[in-house]
Amino acid sequence: MGIQLRKLMRSRVIVVFGATSRIGRSALEVLAAQEQVSVALVAAVESTKDPRVQRLKHATNCFLAQCNFAQGGEDSLRRAVRNADAVLVVPALSESGVRFSRRVVDAAAAEQVSRLVVISSILAAPELLARCRQEHVKERPATEAVGSSPTDVAALEGYEAVEVHARNQLPEPGRCVSLRIPLLMETLLYCRDELLFANRFIGCFDSDTHVPCISVRDVGYAAAEVLANPKRKYESVYRLTGGMNAGCSPNELARYLTEFLGREIKYRKLSDAAFLRVMKEKHTPEQVAQGTVGLRIFLEVSSDSEARSLPAQSDKGEPRTLHLPEAFHSTSDFRLLTKRDRMNPRQWLQRCASAIFARTPQNQVQLFVVGSGEALFLEVSKFVASQITAPSALPPREVGESAIPTVLPGRHSGNWSLQQAKVTLCTVKAAPGGGSGRSRSSGVPLPPTVYQLEGAPPYPMADLLKQLSSLDVVLLIPPLRLGGRACLDVVRAVVHSAVRANAWGVVLVSSIFVGSPTSQHSAILEQLEEIESCVKTSGVSYTILRLPLFMEYFLALSNCDEASESLGSLEEEKREVPVVGEEEYESEGGAQTQDEAEAGETLSSPSSHMMWPLLEPSLASSRVYLMALEDAAKALVAAAFTFPLHRGKTKELYTCSVTMKEVQRILQRHANKARPVRLSRVDALKEQPGREFWRVAYWPRAHTQQFLECAVEFTKDVQTAAQTSAAVGGEVDTSAMVLPVSQSFEGLTDLPALTLDQWADNNSKRYTQVLAAH
Numbered sequence: 001m002g003i004q005l006r007k008l009m010r011s012r013v014i015v016v017f018g019a020t021s022r023i024g025r026s027a028l029e030v031l032a033a034q035e036q037v038s039v040a041l042v043a044a045v046e047s048t049k050d051p052r053v054q055r056l057k058h059a060t061n062c063f064l065a066q067c068n069f070a071q072g073g074e075d076s077l078r079r080a081v082r083n084a085d086a087v088l089v090v091p092a093l094s095e096s097g098v099r100f101s102r103r104v105v106d107a108a109a110a111e112q113v114s115r116l117v118v119i120s121s122i123l124a125a126p127e128l129l130a131r132c133r134q135e136h137v138k139e140r141p142a143t144e145a146v147g148s149s150p151t152d153v154a155a156l157e158g159y160e161a162v163e164v165h166a167r168n169q170l171p172e173p174g175r176c177v178s179l180r181i182p183l184l185m186e187t188l189l190y191c192r193d194e195l196l197f198a199n200r201f202i203g204c205f206d207s208d209t210h211v212p213c214i215s216v217r218d219v220g221y222a223a224a225e226v227l228a229n230p231k232r233k234y235e236s237v238y239r240l241t242g243g244m245n246a247g248c249s250p251n252e253l254a255r256y257l258t259e260f261l262g263r264e265i266k267y268r269k270l271s272d273a274a275f276l277r278v279m280k281e282k283h284t285p286e287q288v289a290q291g292t293v294g295l296r297i298f299l300e301v302s303s304d305s306e307a308r309s310l311p312a313q314s315d316k317g318e319p320r321t322l323h324l325p326e327a328f329h330s331t332s333d334f335r336l337l338t339k340r341d342r343m344n345p346r347q348w349l350q351r352c353a354s355a356i357f358a359r360t361p362q363n364q365v366q367l368f369v370v371g372s373g374e375a376l377f378l379e380v381s382k383f384v385a386s387q388i389t390a391p392s393a394l395p396p397r398e399v400g401e402s403a404i405p406t407v408l409p410g411r412h413s414g415n416w417s418l419q420q421a422k423v424t425l426c427t428v429k430a431a432p433g434g435g436s437g438r439s440r441s442s443g444v445p446l447p448p449t450v451y452q453l454e455g456a457p458p459y460p461m462a463d464l465l466k467q468l469s470s471l472d473v474v475l476l477i478p479p480l481r482l483g484g485r486a487c488l489d490v491v492r493a494v495v496h497s498a499v500r501a502n503a504w505g506v507v508l509v510s511s512i513f514v515g516s517p518t519s520q521h522s523a524i525l526e527q528l529e530e531i532e533s534c535v536k537t538s539g540v541s542y543t544i545l546r547l548p549l550f551m552e553y554f555l556a557l558s559n560c561d562e563a564s565e566s567l568g569s570l571e572e573e574k575r576e577v578p579v580v581g582e583e584e585y586e587s588e589g590g591a592q593t594q595d596e597a598e599a600g601e602t603l604s605s606p607s608s609h610m611m612w613p614l615l616e617p618s619l620a621s622s623r624v625y626l627m628a629l630e631d632a633a634k635a636l637v638a639a640a641f642t643f644p645l646h647r648g649k650t651k652e653l654y655t656c657s658v659t660m661k662e663v664q665r666i667l668q669r670h671a672n673k674a675r676p677v678r679l680s681r682v683d684a685l686k687e688q689p690g691r692e693f694w695r696v697a698y699w700p701r702a703h704t705q706q707f708l709e710c711a712v713e714f715t716k717d718v719q720t721a722a723q724t725s726a727a728v729g730g731e732v733d734t735s736a737m738v739l740p741v742s743q744s745f746e747g748l749t750d751l752p753a754l755t756l757d758q759w760a761d762n763n764s765k766r767y768t769q770v771l772a773a774h
Contacts, residue, residue, distance in 0.1 A: 011038035014227050015065070015081050017104050018090025019043035020052045022186060023119055025059075026220025027088055031228060032060040039228060044080045069100050077107040084108075086115040086227040091162040093285035101162040109169040115230035116170055117223055120163040120178045122212070122239055123294050159287070167236070177226050178237045181219055182212035182247070183295060185348050190282055195257070195357045197365065197642045200266045200750075204275040204296050205250055207267055211299065212247040214240055218334065218342045225337045238333040240342075248345040256346050260353040266750075272296070361471075365504060365641050366422040368472040370494050372479035373427055375552060376509065376698035379633040380475065384423045387637075421641070424467065428479050428490050429458060461493045468501035473640040475507045476535075480703060481694040484527045491531050495538045505541030505647060507640050508532065511703070512546045512625060512652050512739060513710040524706040532650075543639055543646040547632055548625035548654040549699065549707040551759045554667065556696035557614075558688050558770045560681045611686065612708070614679040619708060620661050622715040625654040625739060628754040629697065638749040651743035655753035666756050667771065670764040675772035682771060684708055691770075714739070 014031060018024040024043075031039055041062035045053045046069045057064060067076040081087050087108045091101040108116045163178045170176040191201035205211055219240070226234055241247075248256070250267040257265040270278065272293045279289035334342045343351075367384065371377025468474070476494055478487050498506055514528045535542045612619065635653060639646055658666070660679060668677045685705055687693055694700045699707065745753040760767070 011040045012085040012228070012230065013040045013042060013083065014086045014088070015042045015044055015084045016062075016088045016090075017044045017101070018088070018092065018119075019045060019056060019062075020050070021090045021092075022184075022216045023219050023223070024088065024090045025056060026216050027223040027227065028056065028060045028062055028220075030217075030220045030224040032062070034224070034228065042080070042084070044077075071099075074103055074107060077104055078111055081107050081113055082111050084111070084113055085230045086117065087113050088117045088119075088223055088227055089162065089166070090119045091159055093159070093287040098161050102165045105162065105166045105169050114175070115227065116166060116176045117226050118163050118166045118176065118178050119159065119219065119223065120180045121159040121291055122180045122182050122241060123160065123291055123298075159291075173236065174233050176236065177234050179219065179222055179226070180237060180239045181214055182241050183214075183292065184219075185213050185215045185345060187213075187288070187292070188253075189356065190279065190284055192357065193642075193644045195261075195265065196359060196363055197644055199263055200268050201250075201253070201257070202268045202270055202275070202278060203250055204270055204272055204293055206300060207251045207269060208249050209296070209299055210244070210247050210249050211295070212241045213345060214242065214246065214334075215343045215348050218338075221338045221340065222334055238337060239331045240334050241331055242334060242342055243332075245344045246342060253345060253349075256349045257353060257357070260349050261357055364471055365473050365643060366424070366469065366471045367475060367637070367640050368424045368426065368468060368503075369475045369477070370426045370428065370490075371477035372429065372482060372490075374477065374479070374481060374694050374698045375550075375629060375696055376632060376636075377427070377477050379629045380477070380636060381425050383630070383633040383637060384421075384425075422471075424472075426464070426467070428461075428482075461490070464493060465497040465500050468497050468503050470502045471504065472498075472501070473504045473507060473643045474498050475636055475640050477509050477636075477698075478531055480527075480698075481692075481700050484523075487527070488530060488534065491534050495535055495540055499538055499540045503540070504643050505543065506535055507636060507643065508535050508542060508544045509636065510544050510546045511707070512548045512654060513707065514546055515650075516710070516714075516739065522706060522709075524702055541643075541647050543643060543648070544650040545636060545639055546650065546652045547635075548627050549704065550629045550632060550697040551626050551656075551754075551756060551763075552629045552697040553693065553699070553704065554663070554767050555763065555770065556687065556691050556693050557682050557684070558686070558691075559678065559772065560683060612684040612705075614660050614682045614684050615664070616684075618712050618715075619684065621659055622708075622711040623657050623659055623738065624663070624708070624711045626656040626658070626756060627654050627745075628759050631655055631745060631749075631753050634749050634751060635745060642748075649742075651748075652739065652741055653743050653745060653748070654739070654741065655745050656756045657738050658756060663756070666760050667767060669757070670760040671768040671772055672764075675768055677768070677771050679771070 016024050016028055019028060020043075028041055028043065031041055041060060042065050043053065043056060043060075043062045044065045044067050046067065047053065048064045048066050053064065056062065065080040067073060067080050081104075087104070089101055089104050089108075091097060105116065105118075163180075166176045166178070188195075188201060194200050194202060222238070222240060250269070254265050254267045275293065276289050279292075280286070369377065369380055369384070371380070474494060476491065479490055480487055482490070495506060508531070510532055511525070511528050514525060514532060532544055535544070614620070639651075664677060664679045667679075671677050685701060687701055692701070693704050697704075745751070754762075
């Protein structure tokens with residue numbers, strides 16, 4: 001192919017490996033647009049039928065050379081580069097990709113190619129590689145050593161390994177040219193979903209760290225210049241870091257995005273470990289994530305070490321410089337190579353931001369809430385009514401950036417108007433009538449066969465599909481109060497409709513104890529597992545939020561009747577146990593004495609009226625997991641409006657874990673001091689007419705009992721682990737043995753969670769009325 005094609009077209013032959021990558025495509029486009037140099041462009045690809053390859057061929061009019069990229073395909077690689085004037089290698093950032101890139105280098109060396117251009121990284125300097133390996137030794141195993149000298153350290157599998165191998169195989173000066181690039185501006189595309197749906201982007205850098213970066217287009221210009229002039233002398237290494245205006249800090253980037261997108265964009269800094277985990281979930285090449293963390297290490301450590309000299313420079317009136325390690329020092333290499341100025345981040349965003357990160361009707365999310373009038377459904381309805389669909393210029397600050405699509409104030413014309421979110425509330429109801437053949441025992445409703453949209457008459461469940469669209473995220477609050485079989489029928493109908501309508505997906509509410517290794521099997525957990533399985537196996541995209549017992553549960557309880565024979569009269573208790581003030585509750589010793597007295601009192605009296613006192617010994621010391629109903633609504637709405645960030649994930653979420661003894665102390669702290677809260681006189685499972693558990697705290701009585709039983713079982717397991725450890729002479733910190741949280745409330749909503757103490761302060765009048773003695 002090479003010599004014949006060259007003679008036929010009287011042009012230079014340039015072969016590109018990695019042609020479908022952003023950098024490879026950019027280099028081909030720049031070369032194809034050149035008029036002063038006649039070149040024949042060849043894209044070496046694995047499959048010529050790949051749609052990306054066909055689009056590339058159409059855009060650049062390049063030739064295609066099909067190669068065997070697998071081990072043993074060296075002959076096809078040599079044929080592709082034979083008689084080529086220059087070869088560009090854009091390493092694939094994976095273990096197999098690095099091995100393939102090395103085989104390409106070997107083929108170029110064997111065929112005596114005049115010029116090999118390798119895209120590398122500014123982290124490829126030997127002294128930086130050594131340090132980077134030390135920083136990441138805990139994150140990954142040692143990699144294969146590359147190079148023959150001590151300075152050619154074991155490279156991280158990526159750009160660095162290929163550059164070292166190319167330098168060894170083509171040692172002649174200028175034959176192998178490495179273009180070491182900083183962070184690509186296009187790396188921001190990994191945060192596209194965050195920017196579209198959560199108005200933020202993430203990273204591992206400090207918010208004011210100046211990060212050198214370059215656009216893919218500019219890398220293409222630099223590579224094209226070296227490739228198009230294979231006889232010209234070039235240095236072996238070019239660092240394309242640029243000056244101060246060639247980079248920016250995350251804070252500056254947030255300001256630019258806010259300006260060009262017309263909505264407030266914020267930056268969220270993650271720890272190195274969290275950043276690597278999130279990038280892995282996004283299927284980002286490991287070397288990209290590791291390289292970004294390595295860049296942060298060098299930039300911020302160097303900045304700290306050189307910060308002391310900064311005031312001295314300012315006093316002398318010297319211009320500000322980019323504080324980087326020696327290998328990062330600002331260079332004019334790009335200008336020397338291309339005779340043009342590089343694009344800075346602001347210019348890049350001005351050109352690309354609106355096209356890539358702007359909201360369009362196709363990427364909008366609508367909320368379709370399905371429930372049956374329970375407390376959680378009503379709380380979500382109240383929240384979206386006040387925060388999302390309210391006709392205000394801007395939502396209140398408490399809404400949180402993740403939950404609500406907004407724009408900046410002062411933008412009220414054209415595309416800058418406030419984007420109101422469409423929310424549909426769907427209430428599932430039991431079918432009226434039903435006949436004697438379908439009647440059930442008292443207290444259990446008939447199977448639901450109708451749903452009702454707000455302000456509309458009831459419709460059959462089979463017609464639910466007509467209400468859904470492809471822009472809807474279905475927030476499914478299972479109607480557990482309707483019974484197991486009826487609830488599952490509703491879930492199946494909703495999921496089926498979501499699949500048929502090609503909706504965004506389903507956000508499902510479940511329990512934190514589903515799937516917990518400490519939870520014993522029960523009918524309740526099996527029911528929730530069956531509901532989760534129904535969603536997971538339906539083919540619809542989903543996010544499952546496993547939530548705990550809600551704090552409003554304590555508002556559904558009530559102090560036992562004063563006339564109860566089993567507990568004696570309230571006057572007798574008052575004589576036996578004096579009213580305890582706040583000072584005594586703050587004292588740990590006094591609180592323990594009070595709890596022990598109440599627990600002993602409960603044990604000494606028969607339990608004919610109380611099924612399960614809240615301060616029964618096993619329950620009093622058990623750790624219960626709680627969350628305010630208001631916070632649950634915020635979390636669910638945030639998860640729905642940022643659904644693409646959570647697709648396919650199951651998240652356990654709670655905001656508080658305390659024992660019942662601690663609950664009593666906190667409630668008493670904010671209660672009326674003349675009316676002590678006595679949880680020993682409160683039945684954990686007794687419902688009052690009109691204040692059933694599902695009405696006040698969503699979870700029905702049976703599910704509430706399951707929460708408490710699981711809490712007791714988990715506490716027993718913790719105690720068993722502590723005793724076993726003590727028996728072998730070890731120690732276990734039982735306070736740290738709690739259920740894991742896979743998603744923090746703050747991370748999901750950008751809002752602080754309500755603590756039990758704050759909730760008690762807000763609801764003291766309500767729970768004092770029902771829990772305290774009269």
